[in-house]
Amino acid sequence: MKRALVIGGNGTLGKAVVAKLQEYSVEVITAGRQSGDYHVDMTSTESITSLFETVTNIDYVIVAAGQTHYAKLEELTPENNMISVQGKLLGQVNIVLIGQHYINDKGSFTLVSGIIQDHPILKGASSAMVNGAIDSFAKAAAYELPRGIRLNSVSPNLFVESAEKYKGVFIGFNPVPVERVANTFIQSALGIETAQTFKIY
Amino acid sequence: MKRALVIGGNGTLGKAVVAKLQEYSVEVITAGRQSGDYHVDMTSTESITSLFETVTNIDYVIVAAGQTHYAKLEELTPENNMISVQGKLLGQVNIVLIGQHYINDKGSFTLVSGIIQDHPILKGASSAMVNGAIDSFAKAAAYELPRGIRLNSVSPNLFVESAEKYKGVFIGFNPVPVERVANTFIQSALGIETAQTFKIY
Numbered sequence: 217m218k219r220a221l222v223i224g225g226n227g228t229l230g231k232a233v234v235a236k237l238q239e240y241s242v243e244v245i246t247a248g249r250q251s252g253d254y255h256v257d258m259t260s261t262e263s264i265t266s267l268f269e270t271v272t273n274i275d276y277v278i279v280a281a282g283q284t285h286y287a288k289l290e291e292l293t294p295e296n297n298m299i300s301v302q303g304k305l306l307g308q309v310n311i312v313l314i315g316q317h318y319i320n321d322k323g324s325f326t327l328v329s330g331i332i333q334d335h336p337i338l339k340g341a342s343s344a345m346v347n348g349a350i351d352s353f354a355k356a357a358a359y360e361l362p363r364g365i366r367l368n369s370v371s372p373n374l375f376v377e378s379a380e381k382y383k384g385v386f387i388g389f390n391p392v393p394v395e396r397v398a399n400t401f402i403q404s405a406l407g408i409e410t411a412q413t414f415k416i417y
Numbered sequence: 418m419k420r421a422l423v424i425g426g427n428g429t430l431g432k433a434v435v436a437k438l439q440e441y442s443v444e445v446i447t448a449g450r451q452s453g454d455y456h457v458d459m460t461s462t463e464s465i466t467s468l469f470e471t472v473t474n475i476d477y478v479i480v481a482a483g484q485t486h487y488a489k490l491e492e493l494t495p496e497n498n499m500i501s502v503q504g505k506l507l508g509q510v511n512i513v514l515i516g517q518h519y520i521n522d523k524g525s526f527t528l529v530s531g532i533i534q535d536h537p538i539l540k541g542a543s544s545a546m547v548n549g550a551i552d553s554f555a556k557a558a559a560y561e562l563p564r565g566i567r568l569n570s571v572s573p574n575l576f577v578e579s580a581e582k583y584k585g586v587f588i589g590f591n592p593v594p595v596e597r598v599a600n601t602f603i604q605s606a607l608g609i610e611t612a613q614t615f616k617i618y
Contacts, residue, residue, distance in 0.1 A: 261495040289561035290518075294462040294511045301502065309546065310495045317491075336557035336612075344557030345510065345550045352549025356537035360490035411537075 219243045220405065221267075221274045223258070223311065224281020226251040228377055229328070232398035233280050240402060245271055248281065258282070258307030261314065268318040275323045276405040277315050279308050282328060284343035297342050305346040309353055312367060322364040326404040327354055329371040331417055337385055347371065351413040358411035366410035372397040373417050392416050420444045421606065422468075422475045424459070424512065425482020427452040429578055430529070433599035434481050441603060446472055449482065459483070459508030462515065469519040476524045477606040478516050480509050483529060485544040498543050506547040510554055513568060523565040527605040528555055530572040532618055538586055548572065552614040559612035567611035573598040574618050593617050 220237050224230045225246030234244050246252035247267055254271055257263040258281070268274075282304030285296050308327045315325065329347035332340045351369045358367035372392065374382055379391040400414045421438050425431045426447030438445050447453035448468055455472060458464040459482070469475075483505030486497050509528045516526065530548035533541045552570045559568035573593065575583055580592040601615045 289514075289558050290563070292514055292558075294507065294514055297507075297510065297514065301507070305546075305550070306495065306498075306502070309498065313490075313493055313495055313498065332557065333553040336560055338561065341554060341558040341561060345506075345554035348553025349506070349546045349550035352534040353542060353546035356533065356545030357490050357493075357542035359537055360539065360542060362491070 217241065217243050218275040219245065219273055220276040220278060221245050221247060221271055223247045223256060223277070223279045227281055228375060228394055229372070229397060230280035232394045233278055233401045236395075236398040236402050237276075237405075240406060242276065242406075245274070247271070258311070259302045261310055264310055264314050268315055272318070273320065274318065275320045276326070277311060277319060277323070278326045278401055278405055279311060279328055280401070282307055282346075284346060286339040286343065288339055289341050292342055297345075300342040300346045304343075305349050308350055312353075312357060316361060316365065319365055324366040324368070324405050324410075326401055327367075327369040329369050329413065331371060331373045331389070331415070333371070334415070334417070335389070337387070339385075354413065355411045361410075366408075368404040368409060368412045368414060370397065370400050370404055370414045370416065372400075418442065418444050419476040420446065420474055421477040421479060422446050422448060422472055424448045424457060424478070424480045428482060429576060429595055430573070430598060431481040433595045434479055434602045437596070437599040437603050438477075438606075441607060443477065443607070446475070448472070459512070460503045462511055465511055465515050469516055473519070474521065475519065476521045477527070478512065478520060478524070479527045479602055479606055480512060480529055481602070483508055483547075485547060487540040487544065489540050490542050493543055498546075501543040501547045505544075506550050509551055513554075513558060517562060517566065520566055525567040525569070525606050525611075527602055528568075528570040530570050530614065532572060532574045532590070532616075534572070535616070535618070536590070538588070540586075555614065556612045562611075567609075569605040569610060569613045569615060571598065571601050571605055571615045571617065573601075
């Protein structure tokens with residue numbers, strides 16, 4: 217039985233990914249900042265290392281979480297921009313950099329970026345920046361992974377499930393059901409592709 | 418007479434950009450870590466702020482520098498990856514975040530990324546990551562800049578002038594003359610476009 221580690225498994229997206237993995241008879245271990253089977257602070261390399269030391273025999277690592285800072289550009293500063301850099305960009309990248317030494321042969325990493333790098337929204341520059349970084353990192357790093365390990369990113373649109381809450385921000389975006397997004401995480405994690413960005417727009 | 422601040426004006430690219438700006442009768446001020454009219458440490462927000470406090474009345478800010486760390490993925494760590502994050506990504510982003518409050522009306526920012534986000538090379542994952550971030554940041558942030566200020570990034574191929582030195586790394590890349598790249602920096606800085614990535618591949 218294959219085993220997946222889903223980081224951020226208790227959010228809207230994470231829960232949908234977990235359900236989808238179970239449809240495919242994959243054993244799921246979840247980790248999160250305050251919930252999940254294990255606790256992990258993505259901003260701490262010690263915490264990520266500890267997670268991989270503790271949770272062994274993992275085939276699929278899926279990240280469905282990452283904090284970004286939304287602010288008008290005039291109010292975006294070198295300091296508050298670091299919330300996105302640490303919380304979403306380096307958090308995910310470090311999971312790959314550390315996890316590459318632990319994950320099973322022929323395993324996979326799936327990271328999450330987002331649509332606003334392609335279609336910016338007001339206050340979204342910091343988030344767009346990290347999304348672009350994640351996709352470019354996944355594309356470049358994938359080719360250097362050993363032992364048949366794969367790496368992709370998934371860039372989702374606004375979810376149908378969050379559309380009412382965010383429709384004033386994601387103006388005119390056509391939301392997608394989170395179940396569709398979760399399915400694409402499965403495609404990335406269990407399929408054969410690598411070095412790809414799966415855009416669900 | 419319009420005034421340009423070229424950060425990294427003493428490198429191969431910077432010198433070509435300076436020469437091209439002078440062809441267009443733009444007054445050029447250069448800044449660099451160890452050379453140029455003014456010294457600036459792009460990894461320090463205090464140093465960037467001090468530069469903009471000192472060098473006033475700037476129409477065009479052009480960045481032609483940024484340090485990245487090249488390492489095999491297995492040797493890339495959360496720690497050495499920060500060389501690229503601080504030296505190229507945050508350096509450039511912070512120049513925009515701080516400089517937006519100083520640059521003249523209808524001014525422009527031009528940042529530099531690079532081809533390996535689109536065509537990865539061995540040991541280039543960290544560099545590809547920051548290149549993708551810079552392009553996505555430029556695209557998103559540009560739409561929020563006030564007072565007619567524009568923002569673009571330029572993503573160059575390997576330079577003809579460096580091709581012999583790097584041909585074992587940039588295998589099979591078709592190098593471009595640095596003069597062509599410098600011309601594109603002028604197109605970005607003095608033209609009308611914004612939120613664009615100019616790819617010179």
